[in-house]
Amino acid sequence: MRVPTVLMVLVAGVAAAAQTMxxxxxxxxxxxxxxxxxxxIPAAEEGxxxxxxxxxxxxxxxxxxLARIDDEKVVLQRERARIEMENARAxxxxxxxxxxxxxxxxxxxxxxxxxxxxxxRYSKSISKSEVERLQLAAEKEELEIEQARVDLQTARFALExxxxxxQIxxxxxxRRRIESPLAGMVVQINxxxxxxxxxxxxxxxxxxxxxxxxxxxxxxxxxxGEMVGRRVTLHVVAADGKTNDYTGTLTFVSPEISxxxxxxxxxxxxxxxxxxxxxxxxxxxxxxxDSKQLSGDAAE
Numbered sequence: 001m002r003v004p005t006v007l008m009v010l011v012a013g014v015a016a017a018a019q020t021m022x023x024x025x026x027x028x029x030x031x032x033x034x035x036x037x038x039x040x041i042p043a044a045e046e047g048x049x050x051x052x053x054x055x056x057x058x059x060x061x062x063x064x065x066l067a068r069i070d071d072e073k074v075v076l077q078r079e080r081a082r083i084e085m086e087n088a089r090a091x092x093x094x095x096x097x098x099x100x101x102x103x104x105x106x107x108x109x110x111x112x113x114x115x116x117x118x119x120x121r122y123s124k125s126i127s128k129s130e131v132e133r134l135q136l137a138a139e140k141e142e143l144e145i146e147q148a149r150v151d152l153q154t155a156r157f158a159l160e161x162x163x164x165x166x167q168i169x170x171x172x173x174x175r176r177r178i179e180s181p182l183a184g185m186v187v188q189i190n191x192x193x194x195x196x197x198x199x200x201x202x203x204x205x206x207x208x209x210x211x212x213x214x215x216x217x218x219x220x221x222x223x224x225g226e227m228v229g230r231r232v233t234l235h236v237v238a239a240d241g242k243t244n245d246y247t248g249t250l251t252f253v254s255p256e257i258s259x260x261x262x263x264x265x266x267x268x269x270x271x272x273x274x275x276x277x278x279x280x281x282x283x284x285x286x287x288x289x290d291s292k293q294l295s296g297d298a299a300e
Contacts, residue, residue, distance in 0.1 A: 026227075026287040031216035031234070033281045036269060037182060037208040043197040044175040045069055052193045054204060060180045067191075067203055069176040078169035085162035092159040097148040105141035112138050184208040212277055214248065214285055215267040220257045223264040227253055230290050232268040236283040246270050246277065250287055 047069040054066040112134040118125045188205035191197055214234055227250055234246040248270035257264055268285065270277065 025289055026218065026222055028216040028218060028285045028287070031214040031267075031283055031285045033270070033277055033279050033283065034213045034215055034267075035207050035209075035279050036211045036213040037184070038205065039181055040202040040205045041066065041178055041181065042200050043069060043178065043191075043203050044199060045172075046198050047071075047176065047196070049191055049193050049195050049197055049203075052189065052191075054186045054189065056186055056189055059185050060183065060206065062180055062183045064180045065177055066180055066186070067178040069178070069197065071173055071176040074169065074172040074176065078166070078173050081162070081166040081169040085159070085166045088155065088159040088162040091155040092152070094155070095148075095152055098145065098152055101141060101144040101148045105138065105145060108134065108138040108141045178203055180206055182206060182208055183210065207279075209275055210271075210273045212270045212272045212279060213267045214270050214283065215265070216285060217258075217261075217263040217265055220262050220264050223253055223266060225253050225255065227266075227287060227290075231288045232270075233286045233288065234268075234270050234277075234283050235285065236277065236281060244276070246272070 049067055050070040051068040052066070053068075054060060060066065112131070115126050115131050115134050119131060184206045186204055187207050189203070190205075191201070191203045197203060214232070230250045232248045232250050234248060236244050236246065238244055248268045250266065250268045252267050254265040268287075
């Protein structure tokens, strides 16, 4: 009877040990800091660089102007399109003809009514042809109203066309502005002021530094897609031997296992708003337990 009891104790001890190990944070001894985002900004149009506002080493904000291709011609075209649009707007909002035609119809109907009333009282007070003429005049004014409304609607359609032309002209100007698609540092400028650029040709390169990526590998049995979203702590040894910690979030665990070493590639996004970390640095990283594991361990 004692043997089974001892066996049960041993099994329980092994299970408890395994559970304790599973509840510990995961350590990765070596990770490499890399860029989380970088972009080579191309020219969208062909022309001469009239301005290069950026230089290597400066920090820029998203949508900040970095360079400008000569846009004198398209700026003038945009101004012409704006004037034509305003002219079209004036016509589209001018309903004077409609209101005039409506007033004319009121007058024609009033004259026709007076004539018919007079004809009913005194049969020979007005000729039938005169009544018919007044009736025709009233019908003519009704058609004038319809035509005025058609003309106003046509003017509104013309306004929409002019608005589209202005939008195209504004886009032509914007395409000659080389702006930063992200906040980061300018690390390379390929073209200088006065040089000719072609569409698709890289003008400069920008890298994002406020967030870096810590890439490493973990044994397949330890890695799981459920780890994505967990908090991580990056440990970096400084030149004075002191270890500095930085926080981040695990954002990717590869579904592929390397057939060579049985490991899985993963990475975390590390907060680097103080710009104390640099791409290319080596560090170690701790993947913390998630809230579900912590609450489960506390319950046990």
